[in-house]
Structures are given as structure tokens and as C-alpha cells.
Amino acid sequence: MSKAKIVVSLGHDALGYSTNEQLGHVKVSAKALADLVEAGYQLTITHSNGPQISMIHKAMTNLSREDASYTPAPMCVCSAMSQGYVGYDIQNALRSELLSRSISIPVSTILTQVTVDPYDEAFYEPNKMIGRILTQAEADVEVAKGNYVAQDRQKQYRRVVAAPVPMDIV
Numbered sequence: 001m002s003k004a005k006i007v008v009s010l011g012h013d014a015l016g017y018s019t020n021e022q023l024g025h026v027k028v029s030a031k032a033l034a035d036l037v038e039a040g041y042q043l044t045i046t047h048s049n050g051p052q053i054s055m056i057h058k059a060m061t062n063l064s065r066e067d068a069s070y071t072p073a074p075m076c077v078c079s080a081m082s083q084g085y086v087g088y089d090i091q092n093a094l095r096s097e098l099l100s101r102s103i104s105i106p107v108s109t110i111l112t113q114v115t116v117d118p119y120d121e122a123f124y125e126p127n128k129m130i131g132r133i134l135t136q137a138e139a140d141v142e143v144a145k146g147n148y149v150a151q152d153r154q155k156q157y158r159r160v161v162a163a164p165v166p167m168d169i170v
Helices: 019-038 049-068 075-100 134-142
Strands: 005-010 042-047 113-115 128-134 150-151 157-161 166-169
Touching: 005 019, 019 042, 019 075, 019 157, 042 075, 049 075, 049 128, 128 134, 134 150
Parallel strands: 005 042
Antiparallel strands: 113 166, 128 157, 150 157
8 A cells, every 4th residue: 555645845934034034933833744754655845935935036147246256146036946945954953853753754856846826816916025125226126127026015215026836747
């Protein structure tokens, strides 16, 4: 009999909002995930990565300002980078927790791309804030480049991207 397969989605609270928070949070999440493995389930784990994409985007943008030989990374690259390091942290925490329970099974991370409906309503009203806080002048430059900008709760300017519903994995 094959194992029952389940998908677990880890949101921001399961990951934290900084690298240090993430390391602590994934250890806690790994205990619950290991419970599922111990109960006989085969897991596929997905995760959010908005804060992580923002951190990477900020770092790459700041680096490009300090050294002209570096260029800011496009959002799709920031997303892949965040998938890699979040997956790496989850993988290591889960593997460690499983080994502490004398469960020796492979745990791996796979980066994915998804397709979305090009007419998804999210493209018409982007609302996912990302990246660093912008000055009014920087916000104007972003808008001139065709990017969306909005003010957050503190009335600070930030880039805004669409968050369309994934339809399929490429």
C-alpha cells in the first residue's frame, strides 16, 4: 500500500519575517511536519516567500547602488533565490527532526515555476507590497518605469506587484 500524500502550505507565521526568525520558526514547523511523516504521510511542502523576496530584492538593489558592476535582480530571480534558501532551511530542519526520531528518509527541495492566467484580476489591481521603502522621488521613477507603487499603513511608498492565483506547475 502506498503512503497517503498530503500538501502542507507554510505561511508567514511558520517562517518568520527575517533570516534569524526563519531559522527558529522552521524548527518549530519541522516538529509538526515530522509528526505527519511519522504518521505515515508523504509530504509535499509549499511555502510563502513574500518577506524573503523583499529582503533579496532590497539587498540586490542596494548592492547595485554601491557597485555599478552589479545589477538589481528581477523579481522572478528573487523568487527563485528565496525558494532555494527557504526550501534549504525547511529541508535541513525537517531532516534534523526526522533523524532525531530515528527516521532516515530523503528530504529534498525543488524549485518550481507556475503558470497563471494572464487575465487574472490581480494584474489589474496589484496589491502585494514588496521591497524597500521608497522616497517620493524614487516612487515617481518606479511609476515612470511602468511599475506600481502604493503607500503602506505608515504612508511610506513601496513597490506593489500582482499576486495572481497559480494554475499549474511548469
